[in-house]
Amino acid sequence: MRKEEQHQQKRLDILQGFSELIADHGLENVSIAKLAKHLSIPASLIFYYFKNKEELVDEAVDYVLSVCKEKSIQSIKENENADGEIEFADFLEEMFLNYESADEVSHLRAYYVCYNLALRDSAAREKFYRHQTELKLVFQERLDYFVKYKGIPISDSGEAAEILFCLVSGLGTAVDFMDDEEKKQKISRQNLQLFLTYLGLKPQEFK
Numbered sequence: 001m002r003k004e005e006q007h008q009q010k011r012l013d014i015l016q017g018f019s020e021l022i023a024d025h026g027l028e029n030v031s032i033a034k035l036a037k038h039l040s041i042p043a044s045l046i047f048y049y050f051k052n053k054e055e056l057v058d059e060a061v062d063y064v065l066s067v068c069k070e071k072s073i074q075s076i077k078e079n080e081n082a083d084g085e086i087e088f089a090d091f092l093e094e095m096f097l098n099y100e101s102a103d104e105v106s107h108l109r110a111y112y113v114c115y116n117l118a119l120r121d122s123a124a125r126e127k128f129y130r131h132q133t134e135l136k137l138v139f140q141e142r143l144d145y146f147v148k149y150k151g152i153p154i155s156d157s158g159e160a161a162e163i164l165f166c167l168v169s170g171l172g173t174a175v176d177f178m179d180d181e182e183k184k185q186k187i188s189r190q191n192l193q194l195f196l197t198y199l200g201l202k203p204q205e206f207k
Contacts, residue, residue, distance in 0.1 A: 011049050014039065015063040018056060023109035027057060027117060061117065061124050064110045065131040071107065072135060076142055084150030091142065095168050096192040097185065099175060108176075132169075136161045154199060163198055167191050 017039045021030045032053055036043040050056040075094050082090070118124040140161035146152035154160050171191050175184045196202070 007049075011059075012063070014046055014049055014056070015060055018060050019064050019067075019110040020106055022060070022113045023106045027113055032056075057117070058123065060110075061114045061127050064107060064114050065127060067107045068111050069131060069135060069138075073138060076138070084146065084152060087150060088146050088152050091146070092192055092195070095164065096171065096188050096195075099172055099188070132165065136165050139164050153201070160199065164195060167195055 014035070018030065018035055021035060021038055025034075032043050032046055036046055039046075046056070050059070075098070076091065114124065115128065118128045140157050143152075143154050143157040143160050143164075147154050147157060168191075171188060175187065178184050178187075
């Protein structure tokens with residue numbers, strides 16, 4: 001591994017460790033000393049890669065959002081050999097029903113910590129705006145695929161992607177605070193049916 005690659009990998013290791021800590025303790029409760037102990041490295045090494053905690057926090061927001069985006073893209077599975085309606089149903093199931101709980105997934109808890117920062121910090125807010133815009137484009141590209149290759153009638157994929165994003169992101173926030181799994185599934189299916197109704201498609205039964 002070249003020196004530049006080693007440098008970048010070490011930065012990523014520090015950012016990952018920092019995101020793990022803030023997921024459990026919050027930004028205000030994670031010091032450079034605590035991070036150094038968590039990573040079993042000297043604090044001076046962290047300052048070698050990041051000028052100060054402010055720079056570390058700034059880049060940690062980018063890191064957490066990139067992980068969340070990657071996870072979202074990975075969840076969109078393709079099956080080009082499937083019937084169009086079946087593949088579309090699988091896509092919607094993945095979006096609405098196969099959610100991850102923030103209390104079980106570290107990167108989602110870190111996301112909420114960074115989201116809270118974005119409510120107070122304009123730079124972080126701009127990062128979230130770009131992140132959401134990029135995710136909407138990913139959704140739109142997937143919807144365009146269903147229109148072009150699978151014959152799913154979607155008149156405005158851009159608007160549909162906006163609505164899909166709002167429904168899915170709002171749903172994720174809501175179900176994270178529910179303990180009743182049956183209620184989670186019911187509300188998730190109701191949101192899925194709302195999206196189908198918006199598209200003018202007949203309600204379907206999803207497993």
